[in-house]
Amino acid sequence: MNAVEVERRGAVLWARIARPERANACGSDVMAALEGWLEQGRDQGVRVLVLTGTGGSFCAGADLKEAATLVGDHDALLAFLRRGRDLVAAIREAPVPVIAAVNGVAYAGGLELLLACDVAVAGASAQVGDRHLAQGQVPGWGSSALLPAAVGRATATRLLLGAESLDAAEALRIGLVSEVVDDHLLDEHVTTLADTIALYDAVAVDRMLRLTRRDPADLATAAAWEWQVLQEHAASVGARDHVVRFSSPSPAEES
Template sequence: MTRDAVISFRRGAALWARIERPERGNACGPEVIDGLLDWLDRGADDDDVRVLVLTGSGSAFCAGADMRAGAELLAADRAAVSARDAGAAASAGDAAPSSLLAYLDRGGALVEAVARAAKPVVAAVNGAAFAGGFELLLAADLAIAARSARLGDAHARHGIVPGWGSSARLPRLIGARAAAELLLSGGAISAEEACRLGIVNAVADDDALDAAVDALVARLSVPDAATSGRILALTRAARDGDGALAAGLARERATLAEHVAAPQFAATVARFLG
């Protein structure tokens, strides 16, 4: 029997989603992306759901893109390019195949769907949140982290550029200089430091994380859902600015496409996978 990549369940007024890939650090492979998009749709369609909560299983919240899946897609892309270039029908104007970039774009679309979800999204950061997992956290409206959790963008440490929004969102959240240090170093910070910087709202003991999230959900579940929705829209508009975030995301995506197309990227991925 195939295990579901994402388990969703009701808990009070919240619809939770738990990523169930602990052996891969809860990385966002295609099946995880599909499961999380389904969770967002279910939450939007159910009037009894007031809050959406995202968490992970085991010791990780989410490790971001599944680089093993990405390596397979990259190899397929390179093989397709070689076959095309060897064929008589190839022309200089032909676009290079990029199933890897399509996969990364789908992950980016998931993060944007979280940022625009119909209900407030709370990240219950149960463990490590790096790279795309950190970007998922940044897209949530609120976050509570377990005390043992470690967080960070991590892309620079592995020779990869952000692709799911951290270069655009993190400076808006914590300021340009603090963001530059985290992004350029690729380092990890503690849950307490993340709270001090404003990346998460609060820190809870590991065994009290769910209870802390339940208490937050109860506070968010005010009687008038319409008013809550309007306030959510206003806070998101202020968070995203007048087109500034969208422009930053577009620049990031263009940079990612250039980075992935570089000849040395395959070696970068191979080093990452060890």
């Protein structure tokens, strides 16, 4: 099975992360497929991009099992992390609106993918949170910059330090998502939204994106500082130990 299923629906190009056995964790195969999806999104006939997942997950974050295989090669580990960071930046800079259809868990790197999208619609059973500290890690794909821009500094700091998981209703209340719909209506609702946007004048939509997307200068400064801190953290013994520990299967998974 492809790591990401790409489907063209009229003027809308969908990408569905398809690694349900790994909670749609974002590994190199997923990153490569999403890079290809974004490239296809440059086709003049594509007016909207939609990102979602299969099963009960949107994306549980970076693939720690893959990261664990790179712990002994610091340059390779940083290249893996940088690729995810560049992917989030590319989504933020996509030439057309990007909608996240959040169909389940969106943690850590999954939250960063969500934050990169212009609009996020969640299913009622979605769970959203930064969760980096719960795994002994710090962000590297943008959440320390994008989260304050989305929900304000005080709430973002609480979410980053608390590593908590929010249900869809709370994510809506604080502004992490714009809408919550019943799980079985998520695909249909996002399809209607995307098709509506696709009908509008392309030039006007492009200019609206320039107005609605946050000031890139401020975010770029914050993201650069985040990357510096992540590089320091990734070089530490404790961070490497956490990657290995959290990538190991639990006894239940082994049985």
